[in-house]
Amino acid sequence: MQHTTGRRARSTTLAAGTTAAVAALTLALAGCSSDDDAKAAPSSAGSSASATGPVTLVTHDSFSVDKKQLAAFEKKTGITVKIIKQGDAGQLTNQLVLTKDSPLGDAVFGIDNTFATRAVDAGVLADHTPADQPSQAAQYAVDGSDGKQQLTPVDYGDVCLNVDHAWFTKKGVAEPKTLDDLTRPAYKDLTVVENPATSSPGLAFLLATISAKGEDGYLDYWKALKANGLKVDQGWEDAYYTDFSGADGKGPRPIVLSYSSSPAFTLSKDKSSTTTGALLDTCFRQVEYAGVLDGAKNPAAAAKVVDWLQSTEVQSTIPDLMYMYPVNPAATIPTAWKKFAPLATKPLDVPAADITKNREAWIKAWTAAVVG
Amino acid sequence: MVGRAHTPRPAPDAPTSPAKSGLPVARVTLWGLAVVVPLAFLVVFFAWPVLTLVGKGFVADGHLDLGGFGEAFSTPRTWRIVGLTLGQAVLGTAASVLLGVPGAYVLFRCRWPGRGLVRALVTVPFVLPTVVVGVAFRSLLVEGGPLGFLHLDGTFTAIVLALVFFNYTVVVRTVGGLWARLDPRAEQAARALGASSWRAFRTVTLPALAPAIASAASIVFLFCATAFGVVLVLGGLQYGTIETEIWIQTTQFLDLRTASVLSVVQLVVVAAVLLVASRTRARRERALSLGSDRASDRRLRLWGRGPDGTRSALGGDLVPFVVTAVVVVVLLATPLVNLLVRSLHVDGAWSLANYRALGSTGDRGALSVTVWDATWNSVRIALVATAIALVVGGLVALVVSRRPRRRVGRRAVATLDSLFMLPLGVSAVTVGFGFLVTLDRPLGLPVDLRTAGLLVPIAQAVVAVPLVVRTVLPVLRAIDPRLREAASTLGAAPGRVLRTVDVPLAARSLGLAIGFAFAASLGEFGATSFLARPDAATLPVAIFDLIGRPGQGNYGMALAASCVLAALTAVVMLAAEQLRGERDGGEL
Numbered sequence: 001m002q003h004t005t006g007r008r009a010r011s012t013t014l015a016a017g018t019t020a021a022v023a024a025l026t027l028a029l030a031g032c033s034s035d036d037d038a039k040a041a042p043s044s045a046g047s048s049a050s051a052t053g054p055v056t057l058v059t060h061d062s063f064s065v066d067k068k069q070l071a072a073f074e075k076k077t078g079i080t081v082k083i084i085k086q087g088d089a090g091q092l093t094n095q096l097v098l099t100k101d102s103p104l105g106d107a108v109f110g111i112d113n114t115f116a117t118r119a120v121d122a123g124v125l126a127d128h129t130p131a132d133q134p135s136q137a138a139q140y141a142v143d144g145s146d147g148k149q150q151l152t153p154v155d156y157g158d159v160c161l162n163v164d165h166a167w168f169t170k171k172g173v174a175e176p177k178t179l180d181d182l183t184r185p186a187y188k189d190l191t192v193v194e195n196p197a198t199s200s201p202g203l204a205f206l207l208a209t210i211s212a213k214g215e216d217g218y219l220d221y222w223k224a225l226k227a228n229g230l231k232v233d234q235g236w237e238d239a240y241y242t243d244f245s246g247a248d249g250k251g252p253r254p255i256v257l258s259y260s261s262s263p264a265f266t267l268s269k270d271k272s273s274t275t276t277g278a279l280l281d282t283c284f285r286q287v288e289y290a291g292v293l294d295g296a297k298n299p300a301a302a303a304k305v306v307d308w309l310q311s312t313e314v315q316s317t318i319p320d321l322m323y324m325y326p327v328n329p330a331a332t333i334p335t336a337w338k339k340f341a342p343l344a345t346k347p348l349d350v351p352a353a354d355i356t357k358n359r360e361a362w363i364k365a366w367t368a369a370v371v372g
Numbered sequence: 373m374v375g376r377a378h379t380p381r382p383a384p385d386a387p388t389s390p391a392k393s394g395l396p397v398a399r400v401t402l403w404g405l406a407v408v409v410p411l412a413f414l415v416v417f418f419a420w421p422v423l424t425l426v427g428k429g430f431v432a433d434g435h436l437d438l439g440g441f442g443e444a445f446s447t448p449r450t451w452r453i454v455g456l457t458l459g460q461a462v463l464g465t466a467a468s469v470l471l472g473v474p475g476a477y478v479l480f481r482c483r484w485p486g487r488g489l490v491r492a493l494v495t496v497p498f499v500l501p502t503v504v505v506g507v508a509f510r511s512l513l514v515e516g517g518p519l520g521f522l523h524l525d526g527t528f529t530a531i532v533l534a535l536v537f538f539n540y541t542v543v544v545r546t547v548g549g550l551w552a553r554l555d556p557r558a559e560q561a562a563r564a565l566g567a568s569s570w571r572a573f574r575t576v577t578l579p580a581l582a583p584a585i586a587s588a589a590s591i592v593f594l595f596c597a598t599a600f601g602v603v604l605v606l607g608g609l610q611y612g613t614i615e616t617e618i619w620i621q622t623t624q625f626l627d628l629r630t631a632s633v634l635s636v637v638q639l640v641v642v643a644a645v646l647l648v649a650s651r652t653r654a655r656r657e658r659a660l661s662l663g664s665d666r667a668s669d670r671r672l673r674l675w676g677r678g679p680d681g682t683r684s685a686l687g688g689d690l691v692p693f694v695v696t697a698v699v700v701v702v703l704l705a706t707p708l709v710n711l712l713v714r715s716l717h718v719d720g721a722w723s724l725a726n727y728r729a730l731g732s733t734g735d736r737g738a739l740s741v742t743v744w745d746a747t748w749n750s751v752r753i754a755l756v757a758t759a760i761a762l763v764v765g766g767l768v769a770l771v772v773s774r775r776p777r778r779r780v781g782r783r784a785v786a787t788l789d790s791l792f793m794l795p796l797g798v799s800a801v802t803v804g805f806g807f808l809v810t811l812d813r814p815l816g817l818p819v820d821l822r823t824a825g826l827l828v829p830i831a832q833a834v835v836a837v838p839l840v841v842r843t844v845l846p847v848l849r850a851i852d853p854r855l856r857e858a859a860s861t862l863g864a865a866p867g868r869v870l871r872t873v874d875v876p877l878a879a880r881s882l883g884l885a886i887g888f889a890f891a892a893s894l895g896e897f898g899a900t901s902f903l904a905r906p907d908a909a910t911l912p913v914a915i916f917d918l919i920g921r922p923g924q925g926n927y928g929m930a931l932a933a934s935c936v937l938a939a940l941t942a943v944v945m946l947a948a949e950q951l952r953g954e955r956d957g958g959e960l
């Protein structure tokens with residue numbers, strides 16, 4: 001707007017005077033579009049101590065809950081949940097950091113372990129520990145600087161390389177098993193992964209290689225992958241559906257970066273077997289969290305929503321609705337998952353604090369080495 | 373009226389020219405409102421959010437910090453990114469214009485069966501979500517795909533082709549909209565005087581079309597320069613642009629310092645282009661003799677006649693026809709047909725199963741609503757966005773179409789014109805994140821607009837406004853001022869002049885404008901993807917949700933849903949064409 005002229009500046013002053021009118025006009029114009037706009041902004045009365053009233057749950061694009069369960073929860077508690085979606089885990093976390101002084105809502109779901117300490121360090125979250133949090137869940141919890149829990153784990157899963165069984169059977173080539181196998185000539189031009197700068201599974205896999213090869217060795221490993229014909233796509237859907245041979249898109253490459261749960265969705269016609277499999281030695285564990293936002297208008301009710309996400313009823317829907325494993329051991333897991341989507345026994349791991357400290361530097365170094 | 377006609381009266385000044393004594397207060401107020409309302413809209417929903425966010429990047433610990441510039445400009449990567457941005461935008465624009473002008477001729481000036489359908493078809497790519505275009509293009513180009521032998525996957529060429537795929541319709545419609553109304557007699561006269569058809573085109577028609585071409589080129593350039601998803605999907609980060617870099621720095625790193633520097637660079641590039649475009653337009657724009665498009669239509673005639681009466685490729689419509697046919701069939705239809713064929717295949721056999729599944733919520737509830745519900749949400753939001761864009765864009769076009777006598781006035785009008793183009797040239801991420809830091813209490817009102825569903829159509833309207841302006845303006849500007857003067861001389865009040873001269877003529881381009889605005893909104897361009905969206909999925913969001921998950925049938929459903937979006941767009945475009953005010957056709 002540098003080229004704003006004097007004349008324009010005058011008009012802008014005028015404009016400021018009438019913006020209220022314009023806002024009213026546009027509000028009126030748009031008012032017919034959705035009925036729920038009217039109750040969009042909860043009044044400041046929401047800060048009462050009783051755990052009822054409106055709660056805005058800010059979450060990522062992949063969030064999904066059972067509508068009937070939500071309605072039942074709202075009826076039982078007197079809480080009304082408004083769901084707001086925005087981008088992936090990274091964008092969600094960064095938007096929360098940006099709006100810290102005027103939070104977008106009361107509760108959040110979808111911050112993962114690669115962004116967890118960033119959210120905690122920025123002071124986005126309030127302390128909250130669910131009263132009956134299972135101990136298996138507690139091992140994943142992330143605490144604030146005062147040692148009190150801020151991020152409540154909801155689900156977890158493994159990002160792993162997947163292979164197309166049919167392709168390897170047809171070609172008579174043995175399937176790869178380890179990260180090092182991928183750099184062997186037998187697997188030249190067969191692998192497609194996602195870019196860590198633009199995709200969360202991509203970032204998870206970069207972290208897996210850092211965990212396996214160390215900070216000194218991971219770039220050399222990637223250079224070897226690149227020399228062996230690695231393809232890097234910008235997002236999961238592009239890699240899985242366009243380049244991977246084992247999915248509906250029938251692409252050319254039989255090794256793809258996806259999730260350990262993906263094979264549960266590529267079942268044969270009689271559902272007795274799956275046509276793809278995960279390489280369990282290449283996995284990075286992703287944990288997704290919920291929490292109460294600092295400065296929430298309705299923190300008491302927000303805490304109840306967080307607790308509800310950890311409840312057995314919601315947890316049992318997580319595999320089908322969000323493609324992750326529930327953290328609550330009492331939740332039921334689909335039989336297809338038990339059979340075809342096992343978790344890694346020893347997932348590769350990088351401490352959350354290290355990720356926050358180095359994420360940008362690692363991604364930049366990776367970009368320089370692999371993309372150029 | 374007749375009685376007043378003999379009273380000699382000086383031609384009245386154009387309305388924005390200096391107020392003379394006796395100028396009615398009402399008139400000044402109305403014109404003032406016509407300027408202020410759109411400006412206020414632009415300030416609240418664009419300038420303020422963008423400047424606030426960019427400003428945040430230049431403040432560190434309460435002090436102004438411009439060190440980011442030095443750092444950014446000392447890295448070679450920054451320069452490479454700027455170069456790549458300009459390179460792909462210039463090539464994308466040049467190719468779109470070179471291919472689009474013949475297309476505008478064939479699709480808007482010539483009459484042939486099926487023309488309306490093809491016109492609608494070429495708009496479809498404009499609204500397809502990037503992720504779908506990625507599938508449509510990449511599954512063709514990928515090794516082993518039908519066009520894999522071209523080895524275009526992941527190349528710069530693929531990006532440019534995709535940019536043309538998206539933007540072809542912008543050129544065809546903007547240029548075609550004016551061409552259809554151009555009086556053919558000037559060209560016919562030149563031909564009768566012995567000019568070859570090429571020469572007649574070059575010396576008579578092309579100069580008349582220049583404003584529309586400049587208009588289209590500037591829009592396409594802005595779309596290309598800020599293209600984001602398509603660049604990432606087709607080229608990846610090695611062809612990173614300013615836009616993709618701003619996206620990464622903002623959404624992934626929240627490094628506002630770097631992002632703000634890049635935003636300023638982007639703004640400078642965009643402002644420079646807009647300046648050039650507005651200069652070009654100003655030099656070329658003049659009153660044209662406009663007719664109804666039906667009168668100036670001509671039958672498509674492939675062959676010309678040589679001097680000896682034999683058939684000749686020269687002089688006929690063969691060249692533009694072949695160019696257009698190749699573009700439409702190879703570049704536009706092939707990826708779309710690929711999409712359609714894939715949507716109709718399940719397990720290697722033809723099937724309608726993917727379409728039947730649209731009434732469901734996907735494999736194990738991948739969606740929160742059915743695809744049909746999502747379609748309805750899309751249409752509803754697009755209607756609101758279109759209404760806002762028409763009001764705001766219509767007012768801007770009306771004001772900007774005036775030619776004030778004073779230099780200052782002309783400057784002001786030109787600046788206003790360029791200001792409203794800026795939303796196309798500024799990063800959608802910057803706008804979207806800017807909303808987050810400004811609209812929690814807009815103007816002190818206790819309404820958190822950030823999480824209100826209302827912001828979605830507003831953000832779409834911000835992007836649709838320039839499209840409306842650019843579509844309506846060439847027609848408004850081409851109205852001969854003498855027509856207005858004649859009307860005033862005959863005693864018509866200014867309001868009446870507007871009602872009887874400007875509005876009926878502009879109404880003919882209204883159909884196009886509505887179609888464009890609606891399409892832009894349906895396709896969810898711009899800041900919308902960075903907004904906090906309430907859980908009311910639109911069609912592009914549903915497609916994104918489906919294709920972003922594994923699960924049998926989800927991929928197929930996403931493709932089927934994309935075909936529904938494509939069909940919906942085509943139908944809307946066909947309908948919008950019917951709104952072209954033909955009934956006023958015989959007036960001139």
